[in-house]
Amino acid sequence: MATTNGITAYSVKTKTKNVPMIDPVIDIKSGRYIATGTDAAGNKMAAIMGKAAAEEHIANGNAKKGSGW
Template identity: 90%
Template sequence: MAASGITAYSVKTKTKNVPMIDPVIDIKSGRYIATGKDAEGNKMAAIMGKATAEEHVKNGNAKKGSGW
């Protein structure tokens, strides 16, 4: 498990607050969207605000993707 600060809902396993591994934050249409995978390799996404997204990038929890 990665010690990432980003958690998301896993649609496949129907569980909340699943830690996201290797998240990448993209900006699409003014929204900050973190995409990554859970421990089983299922794709996940989380939408967040600008302040939250910048905090995760600053802390090294996520990488900047497209749109920055």
């Protein structure tokens, strides 16, 4: 789900894989790291990732910290 240049996720609405997420925010909910954002068409998307991937995306500037930190 995560690539070196940003966070990608599956778009349920368009049924396509590896869609880049625009302005992702990573929250911690129930011990899980969840990146939420939108795709280019404005559809809401979410991706669940591990702690290491979440911290890497925040350190690289690909995402912002949300609630739960």
